[in-house]
Amino acid sequence: MYKDILKELSTEYERKRDRQIYEQRMRKENVYKKIPAIRRIDEDIFKAGLSMSKYIIGNPDKYMEAVEEAKGTIEKLKMEKAYLLTESNIPVDYMDIKYECNTCNDTGYLDSGSQCNCLRQALVSRAYKMSNIENSLEAENFKTFNINVFSSEPFGNENMTPRENMQDIVSIAEGFISNFNENNGDNLLFYGTTGLGKTFLCSCIAKSLLDKNKIVIYQTAFTILEIIEGHRFKRDTKANDYEYNSLFDADLLIIDDLGTEVSNTFTNAEIFNIVNTRIIGGKKTIISTNLTPKEISEIYTDRIFSRILDKFIPLKFYGPDLRWE
């Protein structure tokens, strides 16, 4: 899967660059038509560059002086050109190639050979598209969030009505998003029975952060375990490495439905390892579960886990089931 996505994206990046170059050529032609002197300047710049290269090849021992001179000539020509452009109200960079990403010049890679953030993000979005989460992100975001579906009647022994509680949770979620770049150790634990908007709120947060170019991985605990096991048994290596590493590397990891997976000591240890590594690395995680913190500690008896859970802000979802309304 990873290979296919990467191949598809490389083709798209190539096309993007071709288009960029084509558009630059069009803009150049426009300028040349309007200000013919600039065409001559460009030709002179090209010639100066060419004769400089020739000189370097012909005089490998003593070219420094000539290079300095050529550089001076080119600089002067560029200034002349900038002056002519400004005079005609054309931005000085109008004839440059306009890259969508100035970090990698739309190659997708940095000089070091590692992937640029824009490519990482594209890979993730593509992965999202394939897992169908993008569709739910369209429907579930803060814009479509309606606080009025939550009951304003007292509920059980709770101090706040479900609506007041939800207003509280939403403002904490909004704070989480706006302070996302701060290394404040914020992690969220959403708990409560199904049908109370936990998944919806996770989608809202995912959407807001994706819009800020964050890499968000949103998976159920069940799928995460499949990825971990695939990694352990080396199935479909490359794709799985990518998925597995993204659990550690993503800016935000949302683990949905913790506690429904069939867990064993190995997989539990692995999930906690992921969350713990993220905490140590200052990366944030949201866990959503139908279990209460007490039930969680009964299932995951590991002491490490209770220590990890201390790093999460527990937010309880309660009220009448919304799915029937």
Ligand SMILES: [Zn+2]
């Ligand atoms: Zn880039």
